[in-house]
Amino acid sequence: MRMRDVSLLVLVIGLLCFMPNGSWAKDVRGVTDTEIKIACLVDLSGPGKYGGPPIADAGRDYVAWVNDTGGINGRKINLIVEDNGILPSTTMIAAKKVIFKDEIFAIAMNLGSAGSSSILPLCEENQVVLMPHGANKKFYDPGNKWVFVPHTVQYSMASRAVEYILEKNSKARMGIIYQDDGFGKEGLEGARAAAKFMGSSLVKAAPYKTGTIDFSPHMNAMREAKVDFILLWTYLPQSASIIKQKVTMGWDVELISNNTTGVPPLFAIIGESADGYMLVTPFAPGWMDLPGINRIKKITKKYGNYEKTLGNPAYPDYLYLAGWAYIEACVQGLRLAGRDLTPDSFVKALESINDFDMGGLCPNITFGPERHVSSFSSLILRANGQKKRFEIIDPIREPKTPQK
């Protein structure tokens, strides 16, 4: 092959790039006369494996109920649950499959914030509404036309936690142990902002690499700084390890953590030592007698597997309820969009949701043209080691620290 041939080839290929691009579909992708396809990307196999199945269960139960009670404006929902393995690369594979192969209309839930960030350009390009879990502030600030977050973000929750502590005791010395990635850093920022707002500051901040479970240096550093309260922006294994460390050290420090660690498996791992452990979370515990939760239980009993899910005390109920809130927000938007369902009409419909009543299960959902996050409020729970469950000690409230 001579240079001349090679350059000719390159020229031809280059010209072909300029070929006009035909439109792929005249109809709206994912919507037919009788059904709407939506996808739920959760981790069923990888590191976030304990998070995926409850959310998938919630999605399936809710969709079964909707389809059984007339569907949405005459269309049934076809829910596709896809494993995204939580990592960005596998999430990308899953997203490509559901958008290009299954041709879904919207992604009602994607577990994992790094994965959500990585598929955002893809969703933008193909006009797919994305609702990321693992809520981070940047999903709504600056935000994106296609991204909606029906969840309180980490920043707001951290602010709320710090405010709660400082309200009760304005001289409390607070430290924070946070995961050394976007999730943890956002907790750090929220906590710092709230502390500053309340006229105080965080005494010590100790990051840890994702996956670490040896916290002796961090706890030692906290003890040396004479900290009274430690804010834990961690995942479940780390929280359990820290509680273990606290007992080993014989140190009576109070711990308050974020929503991902507030699940019954915590008791399975460390038993009664979890007593007194506090949490900030947008979702009320599943055993409580609230209208929103009772409604969910009724639906699950009829359409799902109640004994295995909400009826099971060892079940991570927080995740089920979170999944429920996501799919409910999504379906509400679909309802309001009416019969003429397109990506743009869906976005407008979502933005018109105002104070949608969740019955005390979590803060009511409000979206708006400038506001793609559902709420800033959360509540504070405390773990009861004997009864092996969490109890509400401070109801749903917004943090006073400015959230923008």
Place this chain on the structure above:
Amino acid sequence: MQQLSGNFKVSYKADRALFQNLWVKSWLAIFIVSMILAPFFVSRYQLSILNEIGIVVIGALGLNLLTGYTGQISLCHGAFVGIGAYTAALLASKLGVPFLISLPLSGLMAALLGMVVGIPSLRLKGLYLALGTLAFGFIVEYILFHWDLIQGDMGMAVPKISFGTFTVRTERQFYFLIMTAATIAVIFAKNIARTKIGRCFVAIRDRDIAAEAMGIPLAKYKVMAFAISAFYAGIAGCIMAYYQKWIVPGSFDLSLSIAYIAMIIMGGLGTILGSILGAILITGIPHGIVYFTDVFKESCPAISGLIVDFKLGIFGLIIVLTLLFEPRGLVGIYQRIKVYWKTWPFKY
């Protein structure tokens, strides 16, 4: 490598030729034509898979030049891809550098760091080199994770490719761009392999002390091997960054390096065709798993959970099985089949 009889050359030029005989040339022509026509016949989903394969082929070529031809073990190839990707992202988003300039620059940046890794390789052999490259990979991952400029693990955005007023937007346009780059990369790699540089690489792989005794400057060629392989990786990373439009440090860790190694082992160490075949197979496997679990999802949900767990182990299994049963990979299998057909009913 078994050479069949009947493959005689009558001039030095013919012996040195890039594509040896008419049979290869005609199949190549058919292949090129089908590649050009492909985007008009396959679905968008399949086109996106082909794009991924194209990007990965470039990286695999680089690694094969280093490990297959020069025999240097490198466990940090993923890190070089990451360096290329982040260089491109930084140049494009912070400095507004156009694609045609950021492409070679990200390759050069990766090559520079490749030389940095190459210099210790003069002292370290075998297992120490493997560990050294492993450590380098971890350090690069750590830096990418913690550098505030690139926003750590939340990732950073990459603007679109544009040539003047024309922006590359659809899968089809990306396809032509990627395939052009891949073709040029393949031609360059094949060229390197057949020239003095390639022969020096192979000599170093076979017996480096003897090569030095024969007059090949080890330092120059070992560092060059690392630099070239990193350059290829950087280019692949750059295109990947533009294609995905969002990059996170988490995708450039040890598992990416292992995937690349699986590609060249499975495809065939020390061959250009092997890199391409390996790239196709390894990229296709996760998609294949997704496809299969889709088919089985409704019928038996329990199994689909297990199969999906397999995704993590499948590369390891491929590497192990290939090395145990066919160390020369797909190319080895292909050559065995070719020899069998050509010499049947004789044995050789």
Place this chain on the structure above:
Amino acid sequence: MEKIIEILFNGLSMGAIYALLALGFVLIFKSTGVLNFAHGELAMFGAFICYTFAMLFNVPYVIAFLIALVLGAILGGVIDTLFFRKMLGEPLFTTIMISVGLASILTSTAGMIWGHDVYSIVSPFTQKTLSVGELVLSQGSMYTIAASIILFILFLIFFNRSLLGISMRGAAEDPDTAGLMGINVKKIHMIAWALGTVVAAVAGMFLAEQSFVRLAMSHIGIKAMAAAILGGMESIGGAIIGGAIIGIVEGFAANYLSGMELGNFYFGDIKDVAAFAIMIIVLMIRPHGIFGKEKVERV
């Protein structure tokens, strides 16, 4: 002052685990010449086996410990037979890649069998502490250090005095000649793998006692490699000392360097990187480690 002793103690207990892993690693390397990248995964398997028997079948801890050792030995032998026996003459790259592949396979198998959750093993010395003056030392750590020291002495004696140990060293140095001398090289390799896996299982169980049992435990294997490099790949004693040094350095680095900010660059959690930094420095300056001998290569 107490703080330094506490850091030292904690560092030593982690270091003991690293040293155990490095010991198994060097054991396998010395006897078979294979760089076992899957060593961390073997430790994880040991811990999981112990967990299964102790927690799921409600067997007393000590018996579960012993069962894990036995099963670990069998696992090691099986791995050698299946994967490495064919590779006796093959180049280094092939064996390294097989062990890397093996690591993936072990991880995903464990994931399939036990899942990705975090599990706890309840042992007789969980959560119990000993107070010495102002210091609070965990009993588990003390047992770890004590048991490790005993094991090290046993292994040192084994390799230098016993017939089996010496034949292992011989087989490692030159398998062909050893075979000619009447040493059953294949059997030696299998024993080496079994022993190496047993030691890894012990390390895994000690680690589980200090933290939790979960898939990501295997990442510790890489630190074991750093420890082995530091001490010298050819030396058992070196592996032990290397492990101890890395454990202590990590402890001090974590306490004093973590959370530092340097310009635009935020140091974050130094602990993991400390091991790699040490590994790189050693590779740069003295690749064969503190106690290793430089290998003379012939054309």
